[in-house]
Amino acid sequence: MNFIYTKFYQNHRKRQDIEKNLMWRKAGFYGEQNLDYHLSHLHDYSLTVFHNLRLPFRGHYFQIDTLILSPFFALILEVKNIAGILRFDPNYDQLIREYSQKMERFPNPLHQASRQKHLLNQWLQKNFNLSIPIEFYIVNTNQATIIEASPESKPIFNKILHLESLTEAIVLIQKKYGRSLITEKQLRSISEKLVKEHTKYFPNLLNIYKIPSSDIIRGVRCTSCLGFSMNRVYGTWLCPKCEAKDKMAHTQAILDSLFLISPTITNKECRDFLKINSPTVVKNLLQSMNLPASGSGKYTVYHRPPLELFLTDRSNF
Template sequence: MDNFLKQVSFPKNHAILKDIHIPINDNLYLQIDTLIITQKYIAVLEIKNIKGKVFFQRNPYQLVRELDGAITTYKCPEQQLKRHIKKLQILLKQSKVNIPVKGLIVFAYSKTHIAQPPEFAKITMGCDITDHIDEYNEMSDVITSSTFHRLLGKITSKSTEFMPKPLAQTIHLDQTHIRKGLICPNCHLKIMNKKHCPTCKISTKLMQQQAIEEWFYLFKNTITNRECIHYLELKDKFAANHILTNLNLNRLNAHKNRCYTLSQSFWLTKDSSTRL
């Protein structure tokens, strides 16, 4: 999707925001895969990485996927898109900004077979998205440059990192089934006492970032030096302390009770692979 969007000739004032997570009020959050903001329109992209033959089922609304003889059901992207747009319009109303909101369901895989399309929402394949965006870009400006920057500033300042509940708090997770140590995300080799993967040349620093991120997804919202030593199979507490203090994590407590949590500045890699 990033490559396809790079092919679009956007107007001067535009922004492409990803993985937006904005609190509207105490009980309402806005979560959007990709949000495009211009002076002409705002586009909400609901991106799906689903292969196979898909049906937009109605009554009840579901996305049904058929692949290799297996049937899998998902939440309906059309209903998700409607909810996103409704919540976004609440935010725009709060900001006193009147601008058209466009919605698109985008399937990243061009070989996905859409056997039954959605009832109302527009749908496109990733390779064809430039046609839709080019059409939107022909619209006239409806907000000023200052309003655009004010709206963009408000959205980016309100956006927070979305951290799902660790899997261990939802399902039984046997830690003996989890691979420990530094694992290369490409060739899955365990890397010991090296600065790079000997095969893929990926740096161990990148693997450390990924491993700590995966800890928060799998086990707990915090990590201690002792847990880091065990999880990454480090030689001592000094190695663990070096890693944790150099990853821009939030530090809680002091001395023996010290632990770390994710912070806004922690780089969450998009290419992390499971250790299960």
């Protein structure tokens, strides 16, 4: 399902950015699933795994891709999907990626990781008055990456793992820290606090890419001729241009609104967006999509469904 950008003009100048953003999120989601699969081989039930943590701390948020907690240590994993050849440039303190004859620069990942380590340490100190060893790795989930390590880049590449070597690295960490520093009970309270403080992030793509909302076209798009003028006729959508019919044409428009404009939509907003006058028709359309909802009657607000539900198609990357 290619939602999110269907309402842009085919040649909108920001279209590529939005597509890239979605691909990147898709890659992240599969990276996580892959990671869980590898972690399950450890059969270590004292490990608690958290994905995509976003924690408020001292007026800011800090984010951790994956955090593994055990009574002996904490392990931060920064999950990346980097295709191509990786080199480190010590002069400018940056990673260089060469992929399909293009060069791209990334900041030295060690800086980001040590910042996260520092913040997690402070968070544990402040909330639990605890100090446990915190290790970190950057895990690359792309199997085809080639790492070209020169002697001076060793400290960096020692911290970048291919997914296949992750379990081995965890076993080494487990051997290194044999002394239990927190009790099961403390571990449980830390886990509960992490889940409670975690704040979901809904990126507003229009803001990020500075797209005026006037660039978003209202109306239901015809899946055949791609015009934005389908009409609701006898329980289906009819295109006045090419006469195509599509019962489900509105779902794309409603998802576009929820992912591009606002994470919620009311009946009134949906009527404006779909260009329909009848509140009853819109109510039926919204309800048929099984969206998460809050409030009742005419105060019902429909919410954005989890992005993951739409990322089941691997063919796009």
